Amino acid sequence: MNKRTLRIIVIVLWVLFLGAAITIPSLFYMVKHDTNGWFGDLPSLQDLEKPDPDLSSELISADGVSLGKYYRKNRTPVTYEELSPELVNTLLVTEDIRFKKHSGIDLKGLLRAVIGKLTFQFNGGGSTITMQLAENLYSTSSANRGSLYKYSSVGQIITKLKEWIISVQLEQSYTKEEILAMYLNTVEYGSNSFGIKVAAKTFFNKLPSQLNYSEAALLVGAINAPTRYSPIMNPDNAMAKRTEVLYNLHKYGLLTRDTFDSLKTTDFGLTYLVDNHNEGLATYFRFVIRNFLLSWTKEHGYDLFEDGLKIYTTIDSRMQEYAEQAMKEHMDTLQSIFDDHWSTLKSNPWIDDNGNEIEGFIENAMKRTPQYRALVSNYGKESDSVEILLNKKKSMTVFSWDGEIDTVFSAYDSLRYYKKFLQAGFMAMDPKNGNIKAWVGGINHKYFKYDHVSQGKRQPGSTFKPFVYTVAIDNDYSPCYPVVDAPVTFAMPGQDPPTYTPDNASGKFSGEVMTIRQAMARSVNSITAFVMKQVKPETVIEYARRLGIESPLAPVPALALGAGGDVSLQEMLAAYSTFVNKGIYTKPFFISRIEDENGNVIQQFVPETREALNEETAYLMLHMLKGTTEETGGTGLSIDRELRMDNEIAAKTGTTQNASDGWFMGVTKDLAAGAWVGGDDRSIHFKYWAMGQGARTAMPIWEKFMLKIYADPTLGYQKGPFDKPLKPISVELDCDKYNDVLQPTDSLRFDLIDEDDIM
Known part of the structure; x- marks a missing residue:
């Protein structure tokens, strides 16, 4: 390179440098102003x-x-x-x-x-x-x-x-x-x-x-x-x-x-897992409280999805994991029993009141799906394209208890497959402060989005009976009050038939005299009906409201057996917790505090409480509910002996008509938990009532959960008796002294059926 060329390059570079020195600051100024x-x-x-x-x-x-x-x-x-x-x-x-x-x-x-x-x-x-x-x-x-x-x-x-x-x-x-x-x-x-x-x-x-x-x-x-x-x-x-x-x-x-x-030659060493709302702990809980959080953030001027809030919940991750494990362990087994049951019968599990398979069930169910409505919207209700597309096979991945399965299904195949699954819900809470400790809304959130803790509502069956007995206890009935197991008839003016006489689950009336504690422990329908007739449905509803049942209830005699309205598992568990909390109702809550991205506390949450019962009535109801695991014939006697040993458990099973719904509510001195099991539709259940009763479908989830809780010393839960009231109990709890006095011929039941009630 000669000197002339070098000189030209130097001059060009200086020009560019000086130009940049002048232009760039000028551009900076222009952009900023x-x-x-x-x-x-x-x-x-x-x-x-x-x-x-x-x-x-x-x-x-x-x-x-x-x-x-x-x-x-x-x-x-x-x-x-x-x-x-x-x-x-x-x-x-x-x-x-x-x-x-x-x-x-x-x-x-x-x-x-x-x-x-x-x-x-x-x-x-x-x-x-x-x-x-x-x-x-x-x-x-x-x-x-x-x-x-x-x-x-x-x-x-x-x-x-x-x-x-x-x-x-x-x-x-x-x-x-x-x-x-x-x-x-x-x-x-x-x-x-x-x-x-x-x-x-x-x-x-x-x-x-x-x-x-x-x-x-x-x-x-x-x-x-x-x-x-x-x-x-x-x-x-x-x-x-x-x-x-x-x-x-x-x-x-x-x-x-x-x-x-x-x-450079090693593999990646990945432990790959994409965070999503269907994975991890408490998937149903996360989804359900999302609506509450959206409402709260809107009211307080925050964006839930962008503002980096820290939301501290009452859920205990260890207890949540145990609850999910208990659900999976039992429902996997129960589903196998359910499938074998209907395979043996060579029928589908959607049946009518007479036990016959419902014709056109899947076709009618399909009409309620978003997929069907979308196709009708696109092609018209009468178009052949709707049925053609619903019957078209395609590759898909489906849920099974043994893991996801890749298969080829039509929309009808998929619906028919999923309708055969039993669903479940489970919740546990601290009965004394309302803290929800575990929440499992279903069997798998990825494939079954519907939550069966707070969103799902079904008839509670016999788990409603304690509310009937609460009215009696609060109105001076003793747990030792004796009643005969005999038919009770209610007048039903203007209806066909004009009377209602509830049957026992066995279909028989023994004529035996038993205390109301024994009757509730054995879940005898006739004696609950007797108590309902004395205290009246309207009064039972009033007490249910005090205990936290907010869902609509009908003032009908069948309410005694839990057939007067649909309720949620969350409502039921809160009501049972009131008995442990000395009569103070505490609304279940799930968030303790919310912090902003810098750790400043925006809001501290406290539970809503009110007095629902006096302390003695609450304790007497615990005594009544303990009968389930203490009285001869109690529906909770099959609970694992390890749980019952050196422990007091207040519990109640529940099963609705045709075993559409199985329930179990179990309360100990410092933990209340409950489970529901049933089909997506009320017509989906075991053919035989005994196979679908709550003691077999729901109680094992609670049982497995509690065994895991007591086995973990880091949680601090221990067995023991319920706290007694400070004042002495005013009624007799030792009912044995009445056994030799009462006979079936006593006039205890002469007032149960009035002549005016029989038409």
Whole structure:
């Protein structure tokens, strides 16, 4: 190169330098003080001081375990101190090796990028980590675009100028460590993971502080193209990119050659699990309380999906896990029994009151599905296309207790398959403070969304009987009050037939004299009907309301047997808890407090309480309910002996007509829990009542759960008696003294059937 050529090059470079020295500050000024709308807005100083990326709101258990998140982008921030040195080093050698030396703009890197573009040779980008953060936080390439953006090349220059301006201001407002952490928190890594904390958990089930060089290289390599370099979707690309990043670590002296050669041949070591609302603990609980949280955040000016709230629940993760295990263990077995039962009968489980299969059941059920309504909306009700498409086979994955199954089903096949599954709900709560400790709304949230704890309502069967006896006890009846097991008839004016005489489950009346405690323990319908006739349905409803039953109830004689209205498991459990809580009703609640993203408490929640019963009545009802596990013929005597030993259990089974619904409510001195089991439709059940009774379908879930609870010393639950009232009990609890006095011929029942009642 001669001197003349060299002189020309020097002059050109000086001209470019001086031009840039004058032009760039001028452009900076024009962009920052744009009054004509040419360039678009820049973030304000306030926005720069408090960047606002979308942050997931997190549900946290009472024992500090994350139950799940609500998000548009699954992101949970971390601080610099929560990053491993290997992760930090990997990021710097990959994205910005001079990060700690520049003030937001790397002139050397920028010049390299410009020369590379002019010579059509890519030698690395000119964007620093701070500039990339500016884009991530403020969407500089897509948001606040001015009128000059209609010219593509001009728009690109303006975008870069904005990023330079924002980068300089970010560097003035934050430390290098804060900027680096903010960057890692705002990046997408693929598989619906935004931010390094979520990415580390998704791909490796680790915290960012635990990432090694190999893992960090995989995640950092995916930053600019998370799909292209996804180890799940494009493993070959991901492997090549990881090798490139690992080589940079070797190049800058952070890995020896031997270490590099070793790491580049290892597999990814993934522990891959994408966070979603169908996975993890308490899936039904998370979904159900979402509506409450949406309402609360709207009222208080927050966004549940973006504001990074910390929602502390009353759920105990250990108890929740035990509840889900108990549900799975029992329902898997019960479903096998159910399937074998109907396979032997060579029939489908949807049957009418006479035990015959309901014709057209699936066809009618299909008409209630969203899929059917959508097809009718598109093609018309009379179109052949509707039935053709509903019968068209296609590949799908379906639920089974042995794991998901890939199969080929039509819409009718799928509906027929799923209708044969028994459903269930389970809840446990602290009866003294209302804290819900475990909530299992169904058998599998991915395939069965409907919640059977609070949303689902069914007739409670005999679990309603204690409310009838509560009225009697509160009106001076003793648990030892004797009654004859004989028919009780109610007049039903204007109805056909004009009278109602409830049968016992056995279909027989023994004529035996028994106390009302024995009668409730054995779940004798005739004696509950006798008590109902004395106290009247309207009074029973009044007491049920006091105990927390809010669902509509009909003042009919059948209410004595739980056939006067549908109720939720949550309502029933709250009512039973009142007996343990000395007559104080405590509304079940599930959130203790909510904090903002900075840990400030926004709201503390306290339970709603009211006095429902006096202390003696509440204790006497516990004594009545203990009969289930103490009296001869009690429906809870089959509970595992390990649970009953050295323990007091107040319990009640319940089974509705035709065994459509099986219930069990069990209360100990410091824990109340209950279960419901049944089909999606009331017509789906065992053919024989005895097979579907609550003691067989629902009670085992409670039993398995409680065995796990007592076996875990970290929970602190111990067996023992119920607390007695401070004042002496005013009625006799030892009923044995009456056994030799009462005879079936005593005049105890002469007033049960009035002549006017018989027509």
